[in-house]
Amino acid sequence: MNSELLHGQTTEKVMLQEYTRQPEVEQVLADNPRKTVLLLLQGAVDKGNLAKLCQQSGSFVEQGFHLGRMTTIIDALRDRLYLSAETPIAFDLEALYQYADKCVQEAVYDRDTAHLDSAIEVMSELRDAWYDMLKISGEVDAAQ
DSSP, rough: OOOOOEEEHHHHHHHHHHOOOOOOHHHHHHHHHHHHHHHHHHHHHHHHHHHHHHHHHHHHHHHHHHHHHHHHHHHHHHHOOOSSOOHHHHHHHHHHHHHHHHHHHHHHTTTSHHHHHHHHHHHHHHHHHHHHHHHHHSSTTTTT
């Protein structure tokens, strides 16, 4: 690697700063997993909308990237579910995530955005409901 100095720092050091962990942010997310779920839901919606824009503009490689990220986020949400007899809503969420994921997989082959629109709609509805729950419980401000 090139060791050019950039304001007294090597290029490698500057590049690695982009990947520096932020313990305080990580701790806030670890302390409040419900806010983490909200961020994941928002991320899935954002990636879906970006994939849709890429498809409409003919940027299919970029579309594939965003669809892949959306799938990864949906998988992360599914991994956080606790499926047991005491948590019946978790099974409903699993079914919704499975449906959204199937729509994302179908969107890879679509010439239109019908499947992607369905996935975005499901994730948007879940995000909005999750946000409302956090707002009612006082975990987020109405202004956020």
